[in-house]
Amino acid sequence: MRIGVLTGGGDCPGLNAVIRAVVRKGVQDHDYGFTGFRDGWRGVLEGRAVPLGIPQVRGILPRGGTILGSSRTNPFRERDGVERITGTLEQQGIDALIAIGGEDTLGVAARLAEEHGVRCVGVPKTIDNDLSATDYTFGFDTAVGIATEAIDRLHTTAESHMRVLVVEVMGRHAGWIALHSGLAGGANVILVPEQRFDVDEVCAWVTSRFRASYAPIVVVAEGAMPRDGELVLKDPQTLDAFGHVRLSGVGEWLAKEIEKRTGKEARTTVLGHVQRGGTPSAFDRWLATRFGLHAIDAVREGDYGKMVALRGTDVVRVPLREATASLKTVPMSLYEEAKVFFG
Amino acid sequence: MRIGVLTGGGDCPGLNAVIRAVVRKGVQDHDYGFTGFRDGWRGVLEGRAVPLGIPQVRGILPRGGTILGSSRTNPFRERDGVERITGTLEQQGIDALIAIGGEDTLGVAARLAEEHGVRCVGVPKTIDNDLSATDYTFGFDTAVGIATEAIDRLHTTAESHMRVLVVEVMGRHAGWIALHSGLAGGANVILVPEQRFDVDEVCAWVTSRFRASYAPIVVVAEGAMPRDGELVLKDPQTLDAFGHVRLSGVGEWLAKEIEKRTGKEARTTVLGHVQRGGTPSAFDRWLATRFGLHAIDAVREGDYGKMVALRGTDVVRVPLREATASLKTVPMSLYEEAKVFFG
Amino acid sequence: MRIGVLTGGGDCPGLNAVIRAVVRKGVQDHDYGFTGFRDGWRGVLEGRAVPLGIPQVRGILPRGGTILGSSRTNPFRERDGVERITGTLEQQGIDALIAIGGEDTLGVAARLAEEHGVRCVGVPKTIDNDLSATDYTFGFDTAVGIATEAIDRLHTTAESHMRVLVVEVMGRHAGWIALHSGLAGGANVILVPEQRFDVDEVCAWVTSRFRASYAPIVVVAEGAMPRDGELVLKDPQTLDAFGHVRLSGVGEWLAKEIEKRTGKEARTTVLGHVQRGGTPSAFDRWLATRFGLHAIDAVREGDYGKMVALRGTDVVRVPLREATASLKTVPMSLYEEAKVFFG
């Protein structure tokens, strides 16, 4: 039995831990052979296969990124995409495919499974933790840890100069990283994409914090947006070509607004790619490893078209289609719970 | 309404985060008053109360330990213990008590609630993660992180000298820290209290690892014990006064046995107290904070005799009595799953 | 004897360690009294003095920032500045002043000492490590450590997507942080303010790195500037009001140029304030502590108008005037030495 493995979408600490677990268990317990595809679905499209065995996965557990490379290529948008995919799988003698990725990568796996009978098992990956079918995805805990450590550091510099520090963290559509790191870091305001924010309310929290002789930390998800569209329109640089607010600049924009409205100095730190690189946290290594082991169980049982998922402390399987159907956003009740720490 | 707060048992990163969340929410949302008791139940027995308000909880979120101090005192084993407890509560005008602790501390709370009508809400704390009513307890993730980082470091020194490194981690009755840090750190053998180990089997794994030109890391929980009692008896220093294996020395003992039987150099590192001190991980700060917020919800709803607990991503409540009834040990199926990485 | 203490300029991990050492040694060995001034020279100007004794310095050793606050106020630029300074010192009964700060703060101390007979001892602080009179200043090692850890993380994400990552680090006039973190992090290009860079040469190094199947990391000091002025002029947003390259944006600008010229994806991470906050490294705590102890020695010996400085492993004293006279920049020989790792 030969199993293909690929990683797609943005990289995420823990991808290598999944690959290692898959190969270790597959080879040692079941004597499976493995073929790695380079750069996600693009490697399958282009027939770029690499050997994948025990020697290739040695020492990769604590390493961030993915030894297989990644891309966002979607074969359904490529000419003859499906034919090229199935062609490569046949040529390489692939019996089953383990696809590690997010909504897009697994969406392709779901369609290939349903519409073209490709035997796929999915492993969920989203650093934003926004897949509804699983309690957690690996990479998220690492990102939250990095963001929290940065917030810890920013507290002391903010206090020394009594200025506002706005920290922009990842989270385009879901505010999980902002919420968790903001709570863990003792932020005074947390802004998430799930609820448009009112700049005046933010300024009120900021001011109240200063009144208590503390310097405020504002954590804002990159996808958070102000309630009042007009405010944005006044500063055309924050709009993109389509006249939309530039998601990547909300931290910078907000710091300027806070300065303008409160008269207090404000600075921005955009954590950016630092959040997704480097060695995975112990939690993420453990989760990624268990996902990898259970993906092999699914293959062995012939339980295709499924994705492994965490529920409580158990790893379960859910249909791939269902797994990618809806985004898991921060529920308002949870966000409201956090507001006791605002201001 | 005045609420007493105490922390009992071994200290654990996240205790301060609970205290802070309890006070922040209680004061800001409900205008409750708070009284801290020093050193767990001992402070209630002795009437040692300290003021607890917003100023006392500032800046404590990222700090390990507990600002209230801790002890293992059990009032049911003290002369007039219960009378002194209820006397102090009355004297201090305490309407409800939030007890943060493990099996022992919460067991006292359960009896006080059931037998003496004391209005208690429990918050679970065990660095070993061995309370069955909750998926996780705070402090555990921090301990696993510290142990994993140590294992990461030990790999390179083991490889440089091609020697065995035995790492003894916490876990007297449950092997959760050993299992998680061993998996996350890429250990070659993991030994837990739940299954007596065979030294010869350990040596076989060690030898097989050397054959693959790697240096083995053996992670052993402090409570793990060898299968063959006789081996132990030969070395009386590893027995305590009752003739039992000294739990604290299994790492040292095992390293010597490995040296004897395999002829390879073996060294031991006992991580000890480093695992329970210092700043909590982001996960533990988040969990501890949520536990604190929900404990206040329980008080507000008059839902006494309960403990807050994590189930998946939800915080729920379970009866205190039930919560402390059984130890959560590593299931054999989970331990077997990890064995694919042994040797 | 009563000693005033102040911290000026940008905050820096280690300031609190200096304050603690000064107070601990002064009180315990010599029974000195201490008065803290808030926010650097501004607090002296405005007579904002705070008590400073053993209780105030407890637990501050590992904390970043400064418990005294900081500012960039220069009393020589304020109306009646000097009179107000000497007035406050007299009013508070200050016999000597320990000023902890950089070029500006110590420049004021030097003039006050020389021109107005104020008894000053200086402690050097510059996170950029650009004071010529001392081998190292505290804060620098912490900043280099944070930048190096970020570079470590960025390697894996760069490799996964085979893209260029440009990391902008602190260093307005001197490239020490860029040079040290770039060397320690295994960067493929390091750009410093001391030598204008050629964008085509940078692109050649980037391309050569890709040819070796690796993803390049470019570390650029915020004050680094391209050689060819014209390139810059084409994009007016990168110019400030005076037509100069905006120092804070060189990373962003360079990433765009690299994309344009090499056709490779490039991303920027601006580390910003994260570099100057949080707990100091062990080296910085040790250095700051020794500086504090030796500042008290200088006071006790009446050796005013001096600054403590590190030479090798010794703490020595140099005249304040001399200490702030020249900037310590990266010598070209050292920069050339590093180029073996470029490309």
Place this chain on the structure above:
Amino acid sequence: MRIGVLTGGGDCPGLNAVIRAVVRKGVQDHDYGFTGFRDGWRGVLEGRAVPLGIPQVRGILPRGGTILGSSRTNPFRERDGVERITGTLEQQGIDALIAIGGEDTLGVAARLAEEHGVRCVGVPKTIDNDLSATDYTFGFDTAVGIATEAIDRLHTTAESHMRVLVVEVMGRHAGWIALHSGLAGGANVILVPEQRFDVDEVCAWVTSRFRASYAPIVVVAEGAMPRDGELVLKDPQTLDAFGHVRLSGVGEWLAKEIEKRTGKEARTTVLGHVQRGGTPSAFDRWLATRFGLHAIDAVREGDYGKMVALRGTDVVRVPLREATASLKTVPMSLYEEAKVFFG
């Protein structure tokens, strides 16, 4: 020109960084060829040579340990040792040898250079920082950082239970790690091998700390010894086969003595091998890299029989013989300076 490279003695973070710098500069700037010898001098004795080029040194900069392996073998104590050494060098066509190691490894290099004309350049390595010819050796800063982080963690657990924590750190003959980590970690007592300690004085410091309502941290170098020999003799287990105090047990022994004499609970943490493994600090990577580059300069200039060394911020060369002649211990003046923080 072909250069042999070996690493000897205990492993140390930064060894790989030296190897990488040596090879990168040698190959790229001078087109040298390299041969690695396995396990220090043992590999030269036994003719175990491995290829060493750019591919072998990729990615090793941040990795602890040594890719070449290490041993404590001394060829002058082996039969025909020198003949076998020179035989291997001739057979492998080695023109010069870069030996990275401590007193023993470099002592061999010195004798081979002086007595047998072997062209050697030394790079100093001692995690204890006890080589007199250089201000610092790589690995030391990493060890101090790890010990300091552990002490930070132990503070909070000590405070929670108001118990003494004794931390045993490396340092057999020199107390540098104890002194630096003790100062950086805010220890209340620091004990070094350079001065025998008085247990009653230690207990007085401990007691004074408790009186100030704090829990004491005692940092003790593994080679520190009590002044009063008799105390030791009462407990035969702390003696080794020669009747000497067992160096590795001083922490455990001291904790028991403190408990006995003060009546306070005391616990020990022995940091052990964790201090020498894992990724090097930024400082150590920088220092190791510079040492490597300068070792190649020495080879190129034919300046053999020398060791590279750090003086202030400069890398210089000193005769190998002189470099290993005397141990650099903590001067009493520096130790006395630290005592202001005791108690």
